[in-house]
Amino acid sequence: MDERYSRQQKFKPIGQHGQRLLEKATVAVIGCGALGSAIAEMLVRAGIGHLHLVDRDVVEISNLQRQQLFCERQARETMPKVVAAEQRLREIRSDVQLTITIDHADGTHIEHLARQCDLLMDATDNFETRIMINDAAYKYRRPWVYGACVGSTGVVFPFVPGSSACLRCLLPSLPAVNETCDMAGIIGSAVQMTAALQCTEALKWLTGNKDALIRKVHHFDLWSHTRIDSGLTRIKRLNCPTCGDSPTFESLSPIRKTQIEMLCGQNTVQVIPGNSRTIDFDEAERTGRLANISVRRTPYFVEMHIKEYRMILFSNGRLLIHGLNDVHQGRKLYHQLFG
Structure with a gap:
């Protein structure tokens, strides 16, 4: 018995056979903020063989209250969350296989993950x-575990194609207004409970204990301790x-137009360019020099400061405008700089 996992293997529903299944498993964690960082650490410590981490954002000081993989140094360096997570996870377990993606999770990439992973974690x-x-x-017949939290509340459900209604049945139309941590705040314990x-x-599914999955x-x-x-059967x-x-x-x-949106829990506007428009690092640096604004280039992004806003451009053209809570102003800034 591997001493690292000895206590987990003594838990009868898992045992040595279940531990071997975990070591062979490939799991995608889509999002590496509060829930994602907690999920990633738990799964790495449990012995998952291969973990895919996808996140579009960088570490901010406001993240540290609840996003447990990150530290002040990474916030000062505005390090991409998946890079910061990878550093910490390799310290926890050197043999874990990690694949990181610094990007917005769009349909094409999520399909790619569904094809090669045993389980998707929301x-x-x-x-x-x-x-x-x-x-x-549902297209690739892969289970996924839904999770959401805000304030002191959380919601969890494992969706299994062929055995349950799907999220779209639960939400036939997306809510026009949804309470977020930016509006209602959040406590760290709600994050930890949801992730747990x-x-x-996930452990139930991956170790073959599918009958133990929650059904509601x-x-x-x-x-409020409620x-x-x-x-879901009737819906x-x-x-x-x-x-x-x-x-x-x-x-x-795969058809995509330019998207401009506010990010949950942040004073940040995100711009995702359409298929016909991508700005590269060289173009961003030239634009910064012409506009006489501060520009800093790293292996992961180009950072620009204009007025009171901090703009971070990733290699695929995705842009974050920090310090802004108006999508119309974000659109204007984007077009002023890049046409």
Whole structure:
């Protein structure tokens, strides 16, 4: 028995056989913020063989209250979250196989993950990305574990294609307004509880204990010490475009227009360029010099400062504008700099 995992293997539902299954498993964690960093650490410590980490953002000082893999130095350096996570995870376990992606998780990339991973872990902050995870998971018959938290509350459910309704059945139309940690705040214990429940469902699936998966959507509130469990059987729709009789998986379309949006829990606007427009690092540096603004280039991004805003451009053209909470102003700044 491997001494590192001896206590886990003594837990009868896992045992040595389950531990060997974990070592062979490949799991994607989509998002590496509060939930993602907690999930990644738990799974690495549990012995997962290969972990894919995907995140679009960099470490900020406001993350440190609840995003446990990161430290002040990484916030000062505005290090990409997946790079910071990789550093810490390799300190925890040197033999873990890690694949990191510094990017927005779009439909194409999520499909790629669904094809090669045994399980998808949701650690995102918006329903649009979750719908893409849902579509890719059902298209390639992969389970995924939904998780969300805000304030002192959390929600968890493992979606298994062929045995449950999907997220789109649960949310036939995306909510126009959704409470976020930017509006309601969040306590670290709600993050840890949500991540712990998600990882427990992951361990059940990956070790062959599928009958032990929860069958109802689990919602808890740590502050009021309440919980609600809701069934999904009656909400399954035969005409659902994801899990119905004739699925179309419409969110996975590769056609993409420029997207400009606010990021959850941050005073930040994100610009994702369309298929026809990508700005590279050389162009960004030239633009900065012509505009007579401060420019700093790293292996991961180009950082520019204009007025009170800090702009971070990644290699695929994705741009973060920190210090801004107006998408219209973000659009204006983007076009002023890059046309």
